[in-house]
Amino acid sequence: MTEQMDIVLMNIGQLLTMDSQGPKKGKAMGELEFIEGAVLGIKDGEIRFVGKQEEKKDLLAAKIIDCERKLVTPGLVDPHTHAVFGGSREHEMALKQQGVPYLDILKQGGGILSTVEATRETSEMELFEKSTFYLDRMLSLGTTTAEIKSGYGLNEDTELKQLRVTKKLQQKHAMDVVSTFLGAHAIPPSHRDKPDEFLQEMVGMFQQVKEEQLADYVDIFTETGVFTVEQSKEYLSKAKEYGFGLKIHADEIDPLGGTEMAAELGAVSADHLVGSTDKGIKKMAQSGTVAVLLPGTTFYLGKHTYARARKMIDEGVIVSLATDFNPGSSPTENLQLIMTIAALQLKMSPEEIWNAVTVNAAHAIGKSEEAGQIMMGRKADVVIWDAPNYKYIPYHYGVNHVNTVIKKGRILYQRGKIYG
Ligand SMILES: O=C(O)CC1=NCN=C1
C-alpha cells in the first residue's frame, strides 16, 4: 500500500536515530543507534517512517531528497546559551591576550558588567532582531532547539526585557527555545557591597516570571567574586519553592563546591564543572543532575584544565555539551566546533559526543519527549550533513558541515550554492 508523505529522505548513508528511553549515561553513552542505507518519511511535520531502504519502496512524496549516502541525524540541541544580549566584547581580546584573568576583567567592571550596560541601553526590538540573527545562524549550523538565559540586565526592567525577547523568540522563531532566568548572573555596581539585597530583589521577580511564563528554569553564577555556595543554595532553594527547574554555573573557574550543592538540591543541570571534585561527580551520578560541559569556554579563556568528562561518564553521570554562546567567554553559535573540542580535550568518543548534543542535551532542558531523537511520531527536526558518517563531524573542524536543516517538517536551510 503506497503511503503519501510530504518529504522522503532516501539513500541515507547513516541515519542516527538516538533511539533510547531517556538520557544516556555510563557505558550507554558510548552506544549509538543508527541505520545504514536508511529511508525517512515525513508528513504533517512529524516522522512517519524510519527504516532500511529495502523495507519501504512504496513511499510517495511531494519532495524526494536523494541523500547520496550522506549522514542524517536529529537536529542538534544546545542546552546552554546567553543568546539575548546588547553590544559585544571584542575589545576584551587584547586583555585576554595579555593574560588578564576573566574574573579580574569582571572585577574591573568589564566582562558581564559591560554587556549589562550595553543590554540596558538596547531596546527590546533591537534585542529581538539581534538574537533572531543569532538563532538563524544556529539553525544554519544544525541546532534546532536551544536554551537561552537572561542575566545581562541585573535589574528588574532589563531582566524582564530580556525574558520577553526570549518569549517572543519562542513565539516567532522556528527554533524551539527554552528560557532560563539568570538574574543572579553578577553583582551590579549599585549593589557591590550588598549582594544579599540584590539577590532578594531577584527573588522578588520570581512571582512575575512565573505568572508571565517567562522562564522554566532559574540559574545562578556561583563563582569567586560573584555568589557564594551558601548564597546560591539559599537562592535556588527559593526558586525550587516557586516550581522552577534549577540550573547552576558551577565550578567554572574556582572549585567552590557548586557541583555538590547542585546535586544536593536536585538541580536539573550543573554547568561548566571544570573544578568538580570526585565527591561532586559521585553526587551528580546519584541525583541524575545533568553535567552540561562547555569546553568552548575553557578553550576561549585560554585555560588548559578541562572538565573531567571521562571521570563523569565512568561514574555514570548524564553528560551533555553546549556552546555557552555569549559575548565574552564563548562567542560562538557553532555546536559542531564544540564537538571537536570535546573529542580533543574532553577525550569523549564520537558516540558519546553525539549522545551529548542530542538526547542528553534535550534532557538537560526538559525536552526529552520532543527533541534530540528521530522516532515515529516525533517532530521532524532533521539535519542532512555533507559527511559520510557520524565520526566525520568532530574530526573535520572549523567548517559548517550542514547540507540541509528540516525543522518540524519544513526545509529551513540548504547549503548555499557557489555561483561560479
Ligand atoms: O561572560 C559572560 O558574559 C557569560 C558568562 N557568565 C558566566 N561565565 C561566563
Ligand SMILES: [Zn+2]
Ligand atoms: Zn553560561
